[in-house]
Each structure stands twice: as C-alpha cells, then as structure tokens.
Amino acid sequence: MQNSAPRLTLARTLLYSMASAGLNIMGMTMDTWLLYFYAPPQGSGRAAHLPAALVGALLLPISLWDAAIDPFIGHWSDTTRSRCGRRRPFLILGAPAMALFLVLVWMPPAGASPALTALYLVLMVTGFRTALSLVGIPYDGTLPEMAPQPTDRVQLSYWKNVLGIVGVLIAAVAAAPLFETAGPVAMGAVAGGVGMVAIWLTLLGLREAERPAGETMGVLEGMRATLENRQFIYLALSTLFVYVAYGVVLADLPYFATLVVGASESSVSLLQGAMIIVMAATGPLWAMWNRRVPQRRLLNAAMLGTAVVLGLSFLVGSVPGVPALAQGLAMMGLSGIALGGYFIVVYALMGSVVDYDEMLTGNRREANYYGTFSFARGLGGAAATLILPLLLQGLGYSRANPLGARAAFLVAAAFVLIGLGIFRGYRLGDTPKETRANLGLPEA
Numbered sequence: 001m002q003n004s005a006p007r008l009t010l011a012r013t014l015l016y017s018m019a020s021a022g023l024n025i026m027g028m029t030m031d032t033w034l035l036y037f038y039a040p041p042q043g044s045g046r047a048a049h050l051p052a053a054l055v056g057a058l059l060l061p062i063s064l065w066d067a068a069i070d071p072f073i074g075h076w077s078d079t080t081r082s083r084c085g086r087r088r089p090f091l092i093l094g095a096p097a098m099a100l101f102l103v104l105v106w107m108p109p110a111g112a113s114p115a116l117t118a119l120y121l122v123l124m125v126t127g128f129r130t131a132l133s134l135v136g137i138p139y140d141g142t143l144p145e146m147a148p149q150p151t152d153r154v155q156l157s158y159w160k161n162v163l164g165i166v167g168v169l170i171a172a173v174a175a176a177p178l179f180e181t182a183g184p185v186a187m188g189a190v191a192g193g194v195g196m197v198a199i200w201l202t203l204l205g206l207r208e209a210e211r212p213a214g215e216t217m218g219v220l221e222g223m224r225a226t227l228e229n230r231q232f233i234y235l236a237l238s239t240l241f242v243y244v245a246y247g248v249v250l251a252d253l254p255y256f257a258t259l260v261v262g263a264s265e266s267s268v269s270l271l272q273g274a275m276i277i278v279m280a281a282t283g284p285l286w287a288m289w290n291r292r293v294p295q296r297r298l299l300n301a302a303m304l305g306t307a308v309v310l311g312l313s314f315l316v317g318s319v320p321g322v323p324a325l326a327q328g329l330a331m332m333g334l335s336g337i338a339l340g341g342y343f344i345v346v347y348a349l350m351g352s353v354v355d356y357d358e359m360l361t362g363n364r365r366e367a368n369y370y371g372t373f374s375f376a377r378g379l380g381g382a383a384a385t386l387i388l389p390l391l392l393q394g395l396g397y398s399r400a401n402p403l404g405a406r407a408a409f410l411v412a413a414a415f416v417l418i419g420l421g422i423f424r425g426y427r428l429g430d431t432p433k434e435t436r437a438n439l440g441l442p443e444a
Contacts, residue, residue: 008152015205016146016156017163019091019139022198023132024167026098029175029191030105030128031247031381032268034059035389036254037106037184038121042398044258044265049108049117052397056389058122060382066129067378070137071223074371077138085208087138094135095199099192101128106184133374135199140370144351146207153351158287161344165280170194172272180265225361226372232353234426236376239346241419242303243377245310245412246339247384248391252408255392259402260317261324274329278336279343286341295352295430299345303420305338311413314406352428356435387411 039052050058073090080086105124108117147156171191178187226232257267289298313331317324350373354366388408395404429435436443 008147008156012205012207013156013159014163016142016202016207017159018205019135019199019202020160020164021167021170022095022195022202023136023139024164025171025191025198026102026128026195027132028168028171028250028272029187030102030125031250032171032253032272033175033179033184033187034105034125035251035385037179038108038117039389041255041259050114050121051393052389053393054114054118055121056386058118059125059385062122062125062129063378063382063385065126066133067375067382069130070133070371070374070378071226071368072371073133073137074141074365074368074374075223077141077371078365078368085206087142087208088203088206090134090138091199091203091206094131095196097131098128098135099196101125101131102192102195103185103188106188137371137374139199139202140347140350140374141366141368142206142208143347143370144354144366147351153348155287157348158283158344160347161340162280162283164343165276165283165340167195167198169273169276169280172269172276174269176266176269223368223372225357226365226368229353229357229360231356231426231428232369232372234423235346235349235353236373238303238419238423238426239373240376240380241415241422242306242342243380244383244387245306245380245415245419247381248388248408248412248415249310249335251384251388252405255397255402255405256316256328256408259397259399259405261328262317262399263325267325270325271328271332274332275336275339278333279340282337282340283344286344290345290348294434295345295349296426296428298341299349299423300420302338302341302345303416303423306335306342307413307416307420309335309338310409310416313409316406349426349428352430352435355432356428359432359435359441 035052035055037046038049038055040046040048077086077090080089082089084092101124105121105128108120112120143153143156143160147153175187175191178190253271254265254268257263257271258265261267261271263270286298286302309331313328313335316327316331319327350370354369357363357365357369391408391411392404395407396402397404427435427438429438433443435441
C-alpha cells in the first residue's frame with residue numbers, strides 16, 4: 001500500500017473538494033426538480049408534460065444505464081495514461097457536457113406529442129447522467145490517492161462532504177427561487193455554469209499517485225475480483241438501500257413542501273437548507289467521534305438515526321399548535337445530523353475496501369471500486385425514481401390528499417433499516433492491521 005505521499009495542506013484539501021460542490025450543485029438541481037417539472041401536482045398552475053408514473057418508468061432504465069457504465073468508467077480511468085494524468089481528462093471534458101445537458105433538459109419541444117417529449121427527456125437525462133459519471137467516478141477514485149493514511153481519509157472525506165454540502169446549499173438556496181421566478185432554463189444555466197467552474201478548480205488541488213494502478217487486470221477480470229470481495233458487497237448493498245431512501249426523500253421534497261407543509265415552491269430551499277446547515281455544523285462532531293469510535297460503528301449509528309428521523313417525518317403537519325413549516329424544518333435539521341455522518345463515514349470506509357483489495361489482488365484499483373460503488377448508488381436512485389411516482393399516484397398527491405407525499409418518508413425509513421441489517425456483515429477495520437485482526441488474516 002502506498003503511504004509515502006506528503007500530508008495534505010488545507011489549501012490543497014479545499015481545492016480538491018471543490019468538485020464535490022460542483023457535482024452537487026448540478027446533481028441536486030436535476031434530482032430535485034426533474035420530476036416536479038415534467039409532472040407537477042394538480043393545482044400548481046404548471047403545465048404537465050408527462051404523467052408522473054411515466055416519468056418514473058422512463059428514468060428507471062436511464063438510472064440502470066448510469067449504474068451499469070460506472071464500473072467500466074472506473075476501469076477506464078484506472079488504466080488511462082495521458083500527459084494530464086489518469087483522472088484529469090475526465091474532469092476537463094465531462095464538466096461542460098454536464099452543464100450543457102442541465103440547460104437543455106428543461107427545454108422539451110413546444111407542442112410535441114407525449115412520445116416525442118418522452119424521447120427528449122430520455123436523451124437529455126441520459127446525456128447528463130453519463131457526463132456526471134465521467135466526472136464523478138474518476139474524481140472519487142482519487143480519494144485514496146490523495147490520502148493514503150486512514151486518518152487523512154476521514155479528514156479529506158469530511159472536507160469533501162463539507163464542500164458537497166456547500167454545493168447542495170447553493171443549489172437549494174438558488175434553484176428554488178430561480179425555478180419559481182426566472183424559470184427552469186435559467187436555473188439550469190446558473191447551476192451548470194457555477195458547477196462547471198467548481199469542478200475545474202479541483203484540477204489545481206488534484207494529486208494523483210505516481211505508481212500505476214490496475215494495469216494487470218482486464219475489465220472483466222477486475223469486475224469479477226471486485227464482486228468476489230464480500231466485505232465490499234456488504235458495504236455496496238447497504239449503500240444501495242440507503243440511496244433508495246435518499247432518492248425518494250430528495251424527489252419528494254417539492255411535493256412535501258407544497259402539499260404537506262402547505263408552503264410555496266421556494267420553501268423547498270428552506271427545508272433543504274435546514275438539512276444542509278445542520279450537516280455542515282455537525283460534521284466536526286463526526287470527525288471527532290471517528291478518533292474514538294471505529295468507523296463501522298459510526299456508520300451503524302448514522303443509519304439508525306436516519307431511519308428514526310425519516311419515520312417521524314411522516315407526522316409532520318399533525319402536531320397541534322406548531323406550524324407545519326416549523327415541524328418540517330425540525331425534521332430536516334435532525335435528518336441532517338445523521339445523513340451528514342453517513343456521507344462522511346461511508347466514503348472513508350471505501351478507502352479501507354481498496355486497501356483490503358490490495359491485500360487480495362496486489363493491485364490498486366481505486367476507481368474500479370468507486371465505479372462499482374457508484375453502480376450500487378445508481379441502482380438505489382433507479383429504484384427511487386420508480387417507487388416515488390407509484391406512491392404518489394397510488395396514495396395521492398393533491399392538497400386534499402397528500403398521503404403519497406407523507407408515506408414517502410415511511411418507505412424511505414424502511415429502506416434505511418434494510419441497509420442497516422445488511423451492513424452488519426461488514427468486518428473491515430480502519431487500518432490494514434485492524435482488518436487483518438478482524439478477519440483472522442496473517443500479518444503482512
């Protein structure tokens with residue numbers, strides 16, 4: 001395992017983490033408003049381009065495509081050789097492609113038939129998701145290279161999460177007012193431009209490993225070795241179910257804000273902001289707890305806390321004497337504590353998975369693992385795009401009957417609990433020495 005890299009400076013860490021902000025600015029804008037734009041609720045005054053269930057059905061194969069290509073992008077990034085390095089070309093070219101599709105997706109052909117509108121949606125979202133993977137997978141694969149030491153990984157993961165939260169906050173604060181006043185095209189242009197610049201700033205702080213990685217394995221052989229890593233499978237499957245929950249909640253927020261809370265579309269930014277600000281404020285607590293508590297136990301606590309808060313969010317609006325918006329803000333804030341910890345710790349754990357793989361194969365295949373990890377996240381997102389429209393149409397999503405928007409939180413809590421149960425099989429330690437002890441492996 002490579003351990004000779006110098007310690008990270010704060011300046012390099014912040015520059016490196018800028019891509020996390022850029023990816024979240026663009027990704028959150030798309031994830032939050034896409035379904036709402038194409039299938040707004042009744043009485044919103046907005047034109048419905050497609051039925052909600054059809055949008056969900058269309059997004060499912062796109063998400064599956066996105067998930068399926070991630071391991072191949074990871075292998076491509078691990079084995080790329082260029083003057084710019086293995087990862088930089090993907091960030092340079094992928095960021096403007098993301099920005100372009102983020103503008104075009106809000107411009108379906110005027111007066112088009114439902115079939116043509118559906119085709120347009122599929123093409124635009126597929127282009128955006130492919131470009132996002134071409135940036136995100138190589139970028140995530142650099143974390144173990146940037147921080148070979150386990151303690152540095154948590155710090156780098158923390159700052160990535162903080163800058164990611166800043167990106168989410170920018171998207172939450174800016175996107176909702178832009179959507180409501182200037183329109184979705186202007187929203188996409190602003191989010192795309194700011195996100196692209198943020199991703200390019202990361203190039204100033206990126207540091208790649210000098211030692212080649214992944215040269216001795218072909219793509220299929222590498223995928224087979226990845227899928228035979230049982231500890232990674234525990235983590236990836238658990239993550240899949242958590243991301244189902246996260247995707248359901250994220251896409252439900254506009255419906256939740258307007259139908260359950262009874263506020264305007266712009267109030268979505270308040271709910272997201274409450275979650276994000278608490279994530280940022282409590283991040284140092286998770287970093288401090290990491291010095292005292294194994295990362296495995298921290299992730300268990302984060303998932304349990306997430307499930308409890310999401311389940312209680314079903315009751316928002318039913319507590320007498322307390323404004324529904326205040327109840328929603330409180331629940332979003334509490335969810336930020338648990339979700340913030342989850343996002344910090346789960347990415348740090350991936351560094352341990354890569355170290356364990358090197359014990360088994362003798363290769364450093366960072367992006368291959370992050371690509372397969374993203375495959376699991378993508379499957380979770382794909383399931384969410386199908387589950388939420390079915391909930392809304394099956395249980396109701398009108399002001400008179402917002403049960404579907406409420407029940408989404410109970411369903412999300414159930415998926416997190418399933419993920420928690422799966423993760424109980426994970427046994428890796430925070431360092432290679434701890435991993436060998438936990439699994440009964442001989443010392444190196």
